Amino acid sequence: MSDSDNIIVDTTTRIFQDLCDPQTVNNAADDSWKQPLWDALEESGLTLAWVSDELGGAGVDITDGFDILRVSGSFASPVPLGETLLAGWLLSRVGVQPPTGMMTVAPQRADDRVTLGADGALSGTVRQIPFAANAGHIAILAHAGDAPVIALVAASDCAIAEGLNIAGDNQNTVTFDGVTPSVVKPAPDGLDARSLYMMGAAARSAQMAGALESALQISVAYAQERVAFGRPIGKFQAVQHNLAELGCEVAASAAASSSAADALQTALRKGDVFDQQIFLEVAAAKIRVGEAAGKGAAIAHQAHGAIGFTKEHILNRFTRRLWAWRDDFGGESAWAVELGAMVAANGADELWPLLASR
Amino acid sequence: MSTAIQFDPIRLPSEAEALRKEVRAFLQDEIAAGTFDPNAVAASGFNREFSRKVGAKGWIGLTWPKKFGGQERSFLERYVVTEEFRVANAPVRGHFTADRQSGPTIMKYAQDHIKDDVLPRIIRGECSFCIGMSEPNSGSDLFAASTRATKTDGGWLINGTKIWTSGAHNSDYMIGLFRTSPSTKENRRHGLTQFLVKMGQPGITVNPVVQMTGIHEFNEVVFENLFIADDHVFGEIDMAWKQATSELAYERSGPERFLETFYVLPELVRVLGNKPDTRGAEGIGRLVAQLHTMRRMSVSVNGMLQAGKEPTLQGSLVKNLGTLWEQSLPSKARDLAAFSEADPGNRATFEELLQFATMIAPKLTIQGGTTEVLRGIIARGLDLR
Numbered sequence A: 001m002s003d004s005d006n007i008i009v010d011t012t013t014r015i016f017q018d019l020c021d022p023q024t025v026n027n028a029a030d031d032s033w034k035q036p037l038w039d040a041l042e043e044s045g046l047t048l049a050w051v052s053d054e055l056g057g058a059g060v061d062i063t064d065g066f067d068i069l070r071v072s073g074s075f076a077s078p079v080p081l082g083e084t085l086l087a088g089w090l091l092s093r094v095g096v097q098p099p100t101g102m103m104t105v106a107p108q109r110a111d112d113r114v115t116l117g118a119d120g121a122l123s124g125t126v127r128q129i130p131f132a133a134n135a136g137h138i139a140i141l142a143h144a145g146d147a148p149v150i151a152l153v154a155a156s157d158c159a160i161a162e163g164l165n166i167a168g169d170n171q172n173t174v175t176f177d178g179v180t181p182s183v184v185k186p187a188p189d190g191l192d193a194r195s196l197y198m199m200g201a202a203a204r205s206a207q208m209a210g211a212l213e214s215a216l217q218i219s220v221a222y223a224q225e226r227v228a229f230g231r232p233i234g235k236f237q238a239v240q241h242n243l244a245e246l247g248c249e250v251a252a253s254a255a256a257s258s259s260a261a262d263a264l265q266t267a268l269r270k271g272d273v274f275d276q277q278i279f280l281e282v283a284a285a286k287i288r289v290g291e292a293a294g295k296g297a298a299i300a301h302q303a304h305g306a307i308g309f310t311k312e313h314i315l316n317r318f319t320r321r322l323w324a325w326r327d328d329f330g331g332e333s334a335w336a337v338e339l340g341a342m343v344a345a346n347g348a349d350e351l352w353p354l355l356a357s358r
Numbered sequence B: 001m002s003t004a005i006q007f008d009p010i011r012l013p014s015e016a017e018a019l020r021k022e023v024r025a026f027l028q029d030e031i032a033a034g035t036f037d038p039n040a041v042a043a044s045g046f047n048r049e050f051s052r053k054v055g056a057k058g059w060i061g062l063t064w065p066k067k068f069g070g071q072e073r074s075f076l077e078r079y080v081v082t083e084e085f086r087v088a089n090a091p092v093r094g095h096f097t098a099d100r101q102s103g104p105t106i107m108k109y110a111q112d113h114i115k116d117d118v119l120p121r122i123i124r125g126e127c128s129f130c131i132g133m134s135e136p137n138s139g140s141d142l143f144a145a146s147t148r149a150t151k152t153d154g155g156w157l158i159n160g161t162k163i164w165t166s167g168a169h170n171s172d173y174m175i176g177l178f179r180t181s182p183s184t185k186e187n188r189r190h191g192l193t194q195f196l197v198k199m200g201q202p203g204i205t206v207n208p209v210v211q212m213t214g215i216h217e218f219n220e221v222v223f224e225n226l227f228i229a230d231d232h233v234f235g236e237i238d239m240a241w242k243q244a245t246s247e248l249a250y251e252r253s254g255p256e257r258f259l260e261t262f263y264v265l266p267e268l269v270r271v272l273g274n275k276p277d278t279r280g281a282e283g284i285g286r287l288v289a290q291l292h293t294m295r296r297m298s299v300s301v302n303g304m305l306q307a308g309k310e311p312t313l314q315g316s317l318v319k320n321l322g323t324l325w326e327q328s329l330p331s332k333a334r335d336l337a338a339f340s341e342a343d344p345g346n347r348a349t350f351e352e353l354l355q356f357a358t359m360i361a362p363k364l365t366i367q368g369g370t371t372e373v374l375r376g377i378i379a380r381g382l383d384l385r
């Protein structure tokens, strides 16, 4: 939803405008509109944006991929674009050509673990895997002993439990016990479960930043239009001030998420150097954007009155996804505990040098 | 409408990082030499000798044109200098206002002979400025200012009172906003003019106003038939309202807008120790995430300024978020430290800093434009006004 000179952003925006217009899809009787949307994303190469040319992908910069996700978030995208991007990235990193179709990644939670046995079969149960029930394949960051490996499995081989997140999108517990992956490769040096967790967190930060942009846009438009006491509600100072605060949250989200995206691009270019600086960037993005999601959704709803509380109004497409996405790949509290522990362990005198290094 | 709020992830260039090293080394030397104490947060912050040293380093007017003695270096380098001085609690009051605000105004609106006279002195750290805008009956509503400038032979006679004027008691000049005409029906902002006022002359009385902390920082400044020559008028008569707004992005987006209580944070980390409990760790983590984000926003705005843009809305967003954050930091630190060890070593320092930060917290969302005023500006940027 921005006018940029970035062709990737423009292409993504156009596809979502045409095939995922929030009002149109909100009115739709069923989910039949999702397949044409996915097909268009796939045809344009966006779903494999982070896969190298040689492996059949678009091979775009890491930051461009995060831009795609920000735009998708600004349309409250309910298809596994972020998950497929992440899966493609993992597979591409070990030289595996990704399959076509929807994919997702596992694990999503820091405390879940998938193990590759000596017999070549996987075991383990992972919770809250986004879109597992929609995906054809799942890319897994598993462990053979202590060594991280990247594996690909067909979703149909796994036990996938029913489950929905707060936005009504699939989010499933998946059990891999006895499943033999079609591909297993040792992860490159420096890349492990943490790397996926960080990439996932940054992806959700970008999506939330996009959704917040739209929540602001929708709210401002509504405030200009809705009349009470003889004037548009946007003329009331209390409403203006609330929306100004929403503007601040949008601004902070844009800054934090784009900074993390930029930092990850550098980390990956340097050969998977996920040091404290990169950790600060990603943690700060997930924490700050997650906070903005909660605060921003509340302000947007308040500005809309009762109409925003209906299924019929598009606002809930954004706010429910903001609430869902802030929990994926670690919520604010989880990241904050880790970041705080790191800062404390470094000691007080190292705090400013760390901040200033970014 | 302008809801596309962008903050590009600008990184500080290597020359800025090199400069940071120089600045840190300088500050360490000055601390070691006893010039200032980084924990003496209640100190006046005015130290002419220190400002001269900073000037000698070339760090005042860093971005200004060479013909005035500036370095023509980037806003991102200036950013680094500003934040390192702030974090060290260095005494910058002798030059900071001139460097941030007054100098750029002079460059834009003053006559050449005044530029040639004043700017080099600012750059040498020998010339400090105060800002005479607020009056007893004109604060947020700046355009209600009523201190009069009446035309006389070869100049103007000033009568009236400015108040809350920070540093007026040790400033060489004020940039004052005075009424030269009544406002008009069509434009209530009409009729105010900016003047350069030389302080310390007959006709100016500076009366201290002691703050609730016990500190004398701002003043009442009374003008009685003070004569100001015509060549000390800045820009167009009656048109100050047009001149004031273009500098806001500079004034609003700097690191001084979120670092004023920073000293509390490292002491909090020290109080909580190397292995804080979950509550303490989470609290620190959130504060650090918020601060990092604000800093990244501020760097981004300075990058936009460097690129010749006018990120006025972004500047207001940063100041609003930043001042609210630095204001809430002391109370959050107080909460988080509530269950820490009885004697973590730096308890006394922490308590002392916390006490001071708690006391000064209220001013942070008032000085330089209140939260309400900033929200109004942001709302205008969102097309709601």
Ligand SMILES: Cc1cc2nc3c(=O)[nH]c(=O)nc-3n(C[C@H](O)[C@H](O)[C@H](O)COP(=O)(O)OP(=O)(O)OC[C@H]3O[C@@H](n4cnc5c(N)ncnc54)[C@H](O)[C@@H]3O)c2cc1C
Residues within 6 Å of the ligand: A237, B130, B131, B132, B133, B134, B135, B138, B139, B140, B141, B163, B164, B165, B166, B167, B218, B363, B366, B367, B368, B369, B370, B371, B372, B373
């Ligand atoms: C530490 C400190 C240093 C200062 N230094 C200087 C200085 O160097 N030079 C200088 O000129 N001034 C200085 N000031 C003054 C400062 O700019 C003013 O205090 C500020 O602009 C607010 O004006 P006021 O105090 O008259 O409050 P008022 O304008 O009377 O406001 C009181 C309250 O009403 C609210 N309010 C006012 N109008 C509206 C509105 N339209 N809508 C909603 N709410 C509104 C305000 O937000 C505030 O909460 C300083 C102030 C402080 C605290």
